[in-house]
Amino acid sequence: MNVDEKRERLIEVAAALLADSAGQRMQTTNLNKALFYVDLACLRDFGETLTKNSYVALEEGPVIAKYQQRLVKALEDAGFAEQGIDGRSKPIVLHCRPSKRYVTTATAESIGRVAKWCSEKSAKEISDISHLNPGWINSYEEGLGGDGGGMPLPINLSFAMQQIMDDDPWLAAPLDEETLAALAAADRNAGQEW
Helix, strand or coil: CCCCHHHHHHHHHHHHHCCCCHHHHHHHHHHHHHHHHHHHHCCCCHHHHHCCCCCCEEECEEEEEEEHHHHHHHHHHCCCCCCCCCCCCCCEECCCCCCCCCCCCCHHHHHHHHHHHCCCCHHHHHHHCCCCCCHHHHHHCCCCCCCCCCCCCCCCCCHHHHHHHCCCCCHHHHCCHHHHHHHHHHHHHCCCCC
């Protein structure tokens, strides 16, 4: 995939998130986390991310790599949104949406749910939730959070997706008699050495 398509996808999804959020605005932290969770939801539900962008593990949580340039500046340069000032915060405010090229009816539902969820939380709350993500934890501990204070590492989204997976009732179900008998039989045999 070329750089232009990745840029277009990111801008379109970010604008859709802003459009579905309270007041058509979000803090930069919330927008970064919303993009992360939309991509995880799309990976889970459709087998691929929507933005096709990479996320890195910073101390503040998962963010689009080089987000100031690739997200905030790109939205402003395209005329879709701008970063305003509201007291000490700097929300990104939507002006208009790009035409839908990559957002489908199915992915729009995911975007709407994530936008509502992220826009109802403070930047600290959403950041704290993202710090529970196993993909972020792994990349942060191996990168910036390591003893050497290394470089920000990309997050493995397949690993990160674990945070949003539903519990599988099959795994919690009690074992039936046939399975218990099979396990007991296996335990009685010494097996073969490797």
